[in-house]
Amino acid sequence: GENVEQHPSTLSVQEGDSAVIKCTYSDSASNYFPWYKQELGKRPQLIIDIRSNVGEKKDQRIAVTLNKTAKHFSLHITETQPEDSAVYFCAASGPGGNTPLVFGKGTRLSVIA
Amino acid sequence: EADIYQTPRYLVIGTGKKITLECSQTMGHDKMYWYQQDPGMELHLIHYSYGVNSTEKGDLSSESTVSRIRTEHFPLTLESARPSHTSQYLCASSVPGTPREFFGPGTRLTVL
Numbered sequence: 133g134e135n136v137e138q139h140p141s142t143l144s145v146q147e148g149d150s151a152v153i154k155c156t157y158s159d160s161a162s163n164y165f166p167w168y169k170q171e172l173g174k175r176p177q178l179i180i181d182i183r184s185n186v187g188e189k190k191d192q193r194i195a196v197t198l199n200k201t202a203k204h205f206s207l208h209i210t211e212t213q214p215e216d217s218a219v220y221f222c223a224a225s226g227p228g229g230n231t232p233l234v235f236g237k238g239t240r241l242s243v244i245a
Numbered sequence: 246e247a248d249i250y251q252t253p254r255y256l257v258i259g260t261g262k263k264i265t266l267e268c269s270q271t272m273g274h275d276k277m278y279w280y281q282q283d284p285g286m287e288l289h290l291i292h293y294s295y296g297v298n299s300t301e302k303g304d305l306s307s308e309s310t311v312s313r314i315r316t317e318h319f320p321l322t323l324e325s326a327r328p329s330h331t332s333q334y335l336c337a338s339s340v341p342g343t344p345r346e347f348f349g350p351g352t353r354l355t356v357l
Contacts, residue, residue, distance in 0.1 A: 164344050170285065175335065175348040219285045225344035230295065232278060232303070233344055237287045 134159040136224050138236025145212050146244055153239045155222035156204040162224040165198060165205045166233065170219045180207070212243045247272045249349035251336050257355045258326055266321045266352045268336030277319040278337040278346065281305055288335070294319055326356045 135158040145151045157165075166181035182189045182196045182205065189196050193212075198205040209216055219240050223233040249270040258264055270277065279291040290303030294313040308330070310322050319338075323330055336349040 166345065168348075172285070175350050176288070178345065178347065181345065221288065231344070232290055232293050233346055235288045238285070240285065 134162055134224055134226065134231075134234040136222060136234050136236045138222050138239055140239060141237065142240045142242075144242045144244060147212060147214060149212055151209045151212050151216070151241055151243075153207045153220055153222070153241070154204060155206070155224075155236050156202075157224040157234075158203065159224070159226060160200075160203060162226050164225040165196070166223050166225075167194075167196060167207050168221045168223070168235075170221065170238075172218075176221060209241075212241075214243050214245050217241055217243045249336060249338055249347060251334075251349040251352050253352060254350065255353050257357065259357050260327055262326050262356075264323050264326055264354075266323075266334050266336075266354070268319045268321070268349060269317050270319075270336075270338045270349075271317060272338060272347065273341075274338035274347075275316065275341045276339045277313070278339075279303075279309075279311065279319070279321045280335040280337065280348075282333050282335055282351075284333060291334075292321065326354075328356050330354060330356050 138155045163184035168176040169179045170176040180196050182198050193210050195208045219238045221238050222236040225233050252267045275296050278293040281289045289305045291305045292311040294300045300311050334352045337346045339346045
Protein backbone atom coordinates (compact mmCIF):
# COMPACT_ATOMS: atom_id res chain seq x y z
CA GLY A 133 0.00 0.00 0.00
CA GLU A 134 0.85 3.67 -0.13
CA ASN A 135 3.36 5.16 2.32
CA VAL A 136 3.87 8.91 2.73
CA GLU A 137 6.96 10.37 4.42
CA GLN A 138 6.96 14.04 5.49
CA HIS A 139 9.91 16.26 6.46
CA PRO A 140 10.77 18.13 8.55
CA SER A 141 8.66 17.30 11.61
CA THR A 142 9.19 20.80 12.99
CA LEU A 143 10.14 24.02 11.24
CA SER A 144 10.76 27.51 12.61
CA VAL A 145 11.08 30.53 10.33
CA GLN A 146 11.26 34.27 10.78
CA GLU A 147 8.23 36.25 9.72
CA GLY A 148 8.57 37.20 6.06
CA ASP A 149 10.82 34.25 5.19
CA SER A 150 9.75 31.27 3.08
CA ALA A 151 8.91 27.81 4.40
CA VAL A 152 9.17 24.54 2.48
CA ILE A 153 7.74 21.19 3.57
CA LYS A 154 8.53 18.06 1.59
CA CYS A 155 6.75 14.73 1.17
CA THR A 156 7.59 11.53 -0.65
CA TYR A 157 5.18 8.76 -1.63
CA SER A 158 5.72 5.15 -2.57
CA ASP A 159 2.89 4.20 -4.95
CA SER A 160 3.55 5.46 -8.47
CA ALA A 161 -0.20 5.04 -9.21
CA SER A 162 -1.14 7.79 -6.71
CA ASN A 163 -2.51 10.77 -8.55
CA TYR A 164 -3.95 13.22 -5.99
CA PHE A 165 -1.90 15.14 -3.44
CA PRO A 166 -3.62 17.52 -0.97
CA TRP A 167 -2.19 19.64 1.81
CA TYR A 168 -4.04 20.34 5.04
CA LYS A 169 -3.44 23.01 7.68
CA GLN A 170 -4.48 22.37 11.26
CA GLU A 171 -4.42 25.26 13.70
CA LEU A 172 -4.34 24.61 17.42
CA GLY A 173 -7.64 23.16 18.59
CA LYS A 174 -9.17 23.26 15.10
CA ARG A 175 -10.01 20.72 12.43
CA PRO A 176 -7.63 20.06 9.47
CA GLN A 177 -8.49 22.38 6.59
CA LEU A 178 -7.68 21.68 2.94
CA ILE A 179 -5.49 24.55 1.72
CA ILE A 180 -4.29 23.38 -1.69
CA ASP A 181 -4.20 20.21 -3.76
CA ILE A 182 -2.63 19.00 -6.98
CA ARG A 183 -3.27 16.19 -9.40
CA SER A 184 -0.59 14.17 -11.13
CA ASN A 185 -1.20 15.77 -14.52
CA VAL A 186 0.00 19.13 -13.16
CA GLY A 187 3.54 20.02 -12.04
CA GLU A 188 2.82 23.13 -10.01
CA LYS A 189 -0.15 25.01 -8.56
CA LYS A 190 -0.24 28.37 -6.80
CA ASP A 191 -2.77 30.15 -4.62
CA GLN A 192 -1.57 33.53 -3.39
CA ARG A 193 1.31 32.85 -0.95
CA ILE A 194 1.15 29.07 -1.12
CA ALA A 195 2.26 26.75 -3.90
CA VAL A 196 2.64 23.02 -4.36
CA THR A 197 5.09 21.34 -6.72
CA LEU A 198 5.00 17.71 -7.83
CA ASN A 199 7.81 15.57 -9.24
CA LYS A 200 6.22 12.32 -10.41
CA THR A 201 9.51 10.78 -11.47
CA ALA A 202 11.03 11.21 -8.04
CA LYS A 203 7.67 10.63 -6.29
CA HIS A 204 7.86 13.72 -4.16
CA PHE A 205 5.81 16.87 -3.70
CA SER A 206 6.40 20.02 -1.70
CA LEU A 207 4.47 22.86 -0.09
CA HIS A 208 5.97 26.34 -0.40
CA ILE A 209 4.77 29.24 1.73
CA THR A 210 6.21 32.65 0.88
CA GLU A 211 6.21 35.81 3.01
CA THR A 212 5.24 33.83 6.09
CA GLN A 213 3.03 35.47 8.71
CA PRO A 214 2.34 34.49 12.35
CA GLU A 215 -1.08 33.15 11.32
CA ASP A 216 0.69 30.56 9.15
CA SER A 217 1.81 28.85 12.39
CA ALA A 218 0.07 25.46 12.43
CA VAL A 219 0.59 21.77 11.77
CA TYR A 220 0.63 20.93 8.06
CA PHE A 221 -0.18 17.48 6.68
CA CYS A 222 0.48 16.17 3.20
CA ALA A 223 -1.44 13.21 1.79
CA ALA A 224 -1.65 11.01 -1.27
CA SER A 225 -4.44 9.00 -2.87
CA GLY A 226 -4.52 6.31 -5.50
CA PRO A 227 -6.28 6.43 -8.88
CA GLY A 228 -10.06 6.56 -9.17
CA GLY A 229 -10.61 8.42 -5.91
CA ASN A 230 -11.73 5.18 -4.26
CA THR A 231 -9.00 4.75 -1.71
CA PRO A 232 -8.69 6.76 1.53
CA LEU A 233 -6.03 9.42 1.73
CA VAL A 234 -2.73 8.31 3.24
CA PHE A 235 -1.37 11.13 5.39
CA GLY A 236 2.15 12.12 6.34
CA LYS A 237 2.89 12.52 10.03
CA GLY A 238 2.73 16.30 9.94
CA THR A 239 5.06 19.31 10.18
CA ARG A 240 4.70 21.82 13.00
CA LEU A 241 5.48 25.24 11.52
CA SER A 242 6.25 28.15 13.82
CA VAL A 243 6.53 31.64 12.35
CA ILE A 244 8.47 33.91 14.70
CA ALA A 245 7.51 37.56 14.65
CA GLU B 246 -25.31 25.48 5.91
CA ALA B 247 -23.66 22.40 4.35
CA ASP B 248 -21.14 21.06 6.84
CA ILE B 249 -20.01 18.07 8.87
CA TYR B 250 -21.38 17.89 12.42
CA GLN B 251 -20.03 15.88 15.32
CA THR B 252 -21.60 15.33 18.72
CA PRO B 253 -20.72 15.48 21.47
CA ARG B 254 -17.81 17.90 21.11
CA TYR B 255 -16.39 16.91 24.50
CA LEU B 256 -17.00 13.74 26.52
CA VAL B 257 -15.58 12.45 29.81
CA ILE B 258 -16.53 8.88 30.74
CA GLY B 259 -15.40 6.05 32.98
CA THR B 260 -13.56 2.91 31.93
CA GLY B 261 -15.77 0.12 30.59
CA LYS B 262 -18.58 2.35 29.33
CA LYS B 263 -20.07 1.91 25.88
CA ILE B 264 -20.17 5.12 23.87
CA THR B 265 -21.29 6.25 20.43
CA LEU B 266 -19.81 9.26 18.71
CA GLU B 267 -22.13 10.85 16.19
CA CYS B 268 -21.23 12.23 12.78
CA SER B 269 -23.58 13.72 10.22
CA GLN B 270 -22.91 15.59 7.01
CA THR B 271 -25.21 17.71 4.90
CA MET B 272 -22.80 18.03 1.98
CA GLY B 273 -24.22 15.21 -0.14
CA HIS B 274 -20.99 13.23 0.15
CA ASP B 275 -21.01 9.47 -0.32
CA LYS B 276 -17.72 8.60 1.37
CA MET B 277 -17.15 9.08 5.11
CA TYR B 278 -14.21 8.40 7.42
CA TRP B 279 -13.26 8.26 11.09
CA TYR B 280 -9.78 9.27 12.29
CA GLN B 281 -8.17 9.22 15.72
CA GLN B 282 -5.70 12.03 16.43
CA ASP B 283 -3.84 13.11 19.53
CA PRO B 284 -3.72 16.95 19.35
CA GLY B 285 -1.47 18.08 16.50
CA MET B 286 -0.15 14.60 15.93
CA GLU B 287 -0.51 11.92 13.26
CA LEU B 288 -3.96 11.08 11.80
CA HIS B 289 -4.89 7.40 12.20
CA LEU B 290 -7.69 6.01 9.98
CA ILE B 291 -10.12 3.92 12.06
CA HIS B 292 -12.97 3.10 9.67
CA TYR B 293 -14.38 4.32 6.37
CA SER B 294 -17.48 3.86 4.25
CA TYR B 295 -18.14 4.36 0.56
CA GLY B 296 -21.92 4.36 0.89
CA VAL B 297 -24.95 2.91 2.64
CA ASN B 298 -24.29 -0.57 4.07
CA SER B 299 -20.60 -0.32 3.15
CA THR B 300 -17.94 -0.20 5.87
CA GLU B 301 -14.21 -0.92 5.82
CA LYS B 302 -11.59 -1.15 8.55
CA GLY B 303 -8.61 1.16 8.80
CA ASP B 304 -5.47 0.89 10.88
CA LEU B 305 -7.01 1.16 14.37
CA SER B 306 -10.36 -0.55 13.90
CA SER B 307 -10.13 -3.49 16.28
CA GLU B 308 -11.69 -1.77 19.29
CA SER B 309 -14.57 0.03 17.60
CA THR B 310 -17.44 -0.49 15.18
CA VAL B 311 -19.31 1.69 12.71
CA SER B 312 -22.56 1.54 10.78
CA ARG B 313 -23.84 3.31 7.67
CA ILE B 314 -27.59 2.99 7.46
CA ARG B 315 -28.17 6.48 6.06
CA THR B 316 -25.97 8.35 3.62
CA GLU B 317 -25.58 11.37 5.88
CA HIS B 318 -24.93 9.53 9.17
CA PHE B 319 -21.83 7.55 10.22
CA PRO B 320 -21.69 6.80 13.97
CA LEU B 321 -18.65 5.27 15.72
CA THR B 322 -19.14 2.98 18.74
CA LEU B 323 -16.60 1.99 21.38
CA GLU B 324 -17.99 -1.11 23.12
CA SER B 325 -15.81 -0.77 26.24
CA ALA B 326 -13.90 2.46 26.67
CA ARG B 327 -10.36 2.38 28.08
CA PRO B 328 -7.96 5.18 29.10
CA SER B 329 -5.95 4.40 25.93
CA HIS B 330 -8.96 5.64 23.94
CA THR B 331 -8.43 9.15 25.28
CA SER B 332 -7.92 11.20 22.13
CA GLN B 333 -9.65 13.37 19.56
CA TYR B 334 -11.91 11.67 17.02
CA LEU B 335 -12.37 13.36 13.66
CA CYS B 336 -15.05 12.50 11.16
CA ALA B 337 -14.54 13.37 7.48
CA SER B 338 -16.38 13.03 4.19
CA SER B 339 -15.36 13.39 0.57
CA VAL B 340 -16.90 14.67 -2.62
CA PRO B 341 -18.31 11.92 -4.90
CA GLY B 342 -15.72 10.78 -7.40
CA THR B 343 -12.80 12.48 -5.66
CA PRO B 344 -10.63 11.73 -2.61
CA ARG B 345 -10.87 15.38 -1.44
CA GLU B 346 -11.72 15.00 2.26
CA PHE B 347 -13.37 17.58 4.51
CA PHE B 348 -13.20 17.24 8.28
CA GLY B 349 -15.71 17.78 11.05
CA PRO B 350 -14.85 19.72 14.24
CA GLY B 351 -13.98 16.60 16.22
CA THR B 352 -14.98 14.98 19.51
CA ARG B 353 -12.46 15.19 22.33
CA LEU B 354 -12.83 12.03 24.44
CA THR B 355 -11.37 11.49 27.89
CA VAL B 356 -11.66 8.06 29.52
CA LEU B 357 -10.91 8.01 33.25
